[in-house]
Amino acid sequence: MDGTKIKNMEEFAALSGISRPTISKYFNDPDSVRPKTRERIEEALERYDYRPNIFAINQNRKMTKNIGIVVPYLADPFFGEIARNIEQRCIDAGYRPTLFSSHGERDLEIDILDSLRSLKPAGVLLAPLGRASDRSKIEDFCNEVPTVLFDSNIDGVGEAFVGSDNFSFVSQSVDYLMDSGEPPVFFEMRNPANPNANKRRAAYIQKMESMGQTPHVLKIEGEGWAFEEIGRQGAFEVLDGKALPSDTILCSNDRLAIGFLAACYERGIRVGRAEGCAMRVASHDDHPFSKFTCPALTTVAHDYDSVAGHSVETLFSLIENGGKFRARTETLYPARFILRASA
Structure with missing residues (x-):
């Protein structure tokens, strides 16, 4: 020894x-x-x-090996990819993961949490809806079941949160766009479904002001998770209304940017950084489809592996510690800039 x-x-x-x-x-x-x-x-x-400490490991899961994984919208390939990564890590550790999607609906998210209670899970990995969530219901659940929040944070709820550093996303995109052309205009939904959007807007404003630039935020109408169509319709409004103070658009997320690119194509506007292009478009997330848009989307990528891996590791530690940490932990991973043809 x-x-x-x-x-x-x-x-x-x-x-x-x-x-x-x-x-x-x-x-x-x-x-x-x-x-x-x-x-x-x-x-x-x-x-x-x-x-x-086998007692600490088992006291909350009551000897089950069930792990719940909850995402807000499984039809979104971003959540499909990170859920797949988390699911495999749980399987490799000998657990039985069960995947749920709340489909952007508060009542369904609450129903899922109630269903999970009946499964007596060892623990749960939860990406909450955020703004649309019932905070008190999620707080009650986290007090009963070892739960780690990921991707979307609810301040002060649960024992831990693991996600991406939204300032890192926006700082890198703004730096590149400022160095290579006109200052970017920030394009977002007026009532975003995911709270990460609010953090990205705040980061954009902070970054632009720190560079002595005037921030311009374009808020478009739309509710829910049909981001591509919301982005497309919003782009038509700003393009047709000639409401753009710059030829450079920075979208809050890649799915809005995909809609913006579609609108540009339909209006005959050439997007990219090559000679003859009238507009540049960049975004955030590195959505699984972003490399296949036309032109391919310049974006800033999540560290999928680190977020998934640390979420699972943190949940296992939480289970081992009897469902409680001495203090709530938050872990944010920096993003990675990916240069493609759109900007």
Whole structure:
């Protein structure tokens, strides 16, 4: 034994050099991991004299291996991709994930949480609707079931949140657009469905003012999650009304930008950074379809793997700690700029 005092499974994973999901999978069923990996874990257990707090692991899940995953709109490939990533990580750790979509509806989100209670899950990974959510209902659920929020934060609710740094998104896009052409105009919904949009608008205003520029925010009408059509109709309004103070448009998210590109095509406006183009369009998210638009969309990408991986790791730690942390944690991952043909 090396004498190091280990408090929890997360510290054991860091010291042993073995991933947290693999260790969790071993404690659920030692035969479920490969023999060489099992041998490494058992050698580390002997070396550090570590045994997990099985009571803390099981007291909230009541011996089930169920994990709930809730997203606001599964028809959106962004949520499909991150849910797939999370689901696979849970399976690899020996859990049984169940995926739910609230389809942008508050009442359905509440019904899903009620259904999850009956499954007695070990824990839940929840991407809430945000502005449309019933805060009190989600807060009550988080107090009853170990829950980690991801993608969309509700300040002060739950034990942890994992998501992307919206200032990082906007800072990178504005820097590039300012360096390469006219100052960008921010294009968004008047009543955005996702609270990340509000953070991006605030970041745009802050960034533009810090550069001595006047921010211009174009708010378009539209409710719900049909962002492409909302973006298309909103683009028609600003293009036909000649309401653009710049030839550079920065959309709040890629799905709005896809609609904007469609409107430009229908109006015969050439978009891109090549000679002869009349407008530049950029956005945020690196939606799975953004590389296939015409022209391909310049955007800023989520770190899908880190957000998914840390969300799962945080949930496992929360389960191990009996469903409570000493203090609420928030983890934000920086974005990555992707230059394509649209700007």
